[in-house]
Amino acid sequence: MRIGKDGLAEGARFVPSPNCDERPAGCAVDLLVIHHISLPPGEFGGGGIVELFTNRLDPAAHPYYATIAGAKVSAHFLIRRDGELIQFVSCGRRAWHAGESSWKGRARCNDFSVGVELEGTGEVPYTDAQYARLAALARALAARYPITDIAGHSDIAPGRKSDPGASFDWPRFRSLLDVRRRRPKKNYGGKRRSVKLPRRPARRQKK
Ligand SMILES: [Zn+2]
Numbered sequence: 001m002r003i004g005k006d007g008l009a010e011g012a013r014f015v016p017s018p019n020c021d022e023r024p025a026g027c028a029v030d031l032l033v034i035h036h037i038s039l040p041p042g043e044f045g046g047g048g049i050v051e052l053f054t055n056r057l058d059p060a061a062h063p064y065y066a067t068i069a070g071a072k073v074s075a076h077f078l079i080r081r082d083g084e085l086i087q088f089v090s091c092g093r094r095a096w097h098a099g100e101s102s103w104k105g106r107a108r109c110n111d112f113s114v115g116v117e118l119e120g121t122g123e124v125p126y127t128d129a130q131y132a133r134l135a136a137l138a139r140a141l142a143a144r145y146p147i148t149d150i151a152g153h154s155d156i157a158p159g160r161k162s163d164p165g166a167s168f169d170w171p172r173f174r175s176l177l178d179v180r181r182r183r184p185k186k187n188y189g190g191k192r193r194s195v196k197l198p199r200r201p202a203r204r205q206k207k
Contacts, residue, residue: 001136003144007090009137012077017053017088019074019096024111029091029145031103031113032138032195035075035153036120036163040064044081044119053078053088072096075115077137083129085137091145101156103149109156114141122165131169135176142195149196170197 002010023029039048040062051057052068059069075097078086089095097115098108106112116137120126141147152168153161174197 001140003091003140007092007144009077009085009087009091009140012085012087014087015050015054017074017095018055019053019072020089020093023092023094027111029112029114029141030148031109031156032141032147032150033098033109033113033115033153033156034134034150034164034168035097035115035117036122036165036168037075037078037117038119038121042121049078049117049119050086075117077114077116078119079116079130079133079137080119081127081130083127083133085133091141098153098156100160101153103151103156113156114145114147118164118168120164120167122163123167125167126164126169131172131176134173138177138195147195151197173197 004010008014037049038044039046039052041064048057048062048065052071053074055072057065057069059066074088074095076087076089076091076095078088080086091114094110095115096110097117098110098113101107101109103109103113116134118126118130118134120130138147138150153163154165177195177197
């Protein structure tokens with residue numbers, strides 16, 4: 001996988017979302033944020049996520065939709081259960097996925113991050129296809145942008161957000177990246193970078 005100069009991932013289905021704007025001038029993209037979403041909650045494979053991110057969600061279609069319809073939100077990417085990659089916002093633009101957030105003392109994580117949604121609940125295990133696609137995407141992003149950290153939404157908005165949840169296997173994801181990192185240099189376009197994952201479960205909040 002490659003991220004083009006236009007910020008679009010080759011091989012992704014591009015469904016443009018209006019819920020985005022310009023990143024602040026001179027702001028480097030150095031953080032990857034992992035989320036989960038399912039619409040209706042707990043159901044997979046329907047059109048709700050794409051409808052939400054493109055402001056086409058019918059509030060009458062499901063009781064839960066009435067509570068979120070009208071929310072102007074997006075993410076750069078969605079990885080469906082079968083591994084399909086859908087892109088809503090160019091990585092060069094600011095998607096609206098993080099909300100009130102902070103990472104290493106920097107607020108407004110939307111400014112400097114790429115947001116990836118995994119179709120899931122945080123309780124049901126994510127699929128092999130999702131881990132594989134996410135690892136490929138992380139590698140492609142690190143080749144295009146100076147990505148130094150990967151965090152969960154729960155890491156940048158602790159107490160407020162819990163995604164990607166307990167079912168996201170950080171060690172597994174880390175090992176997928178590590179395997180890639182040992183491969184020949186040409187896979188990185190000469191831009192090999194060390195990507196740091198947040199230590200788990202240090203930032204998990206217990207009530
Ligand atoms: Zn999230």
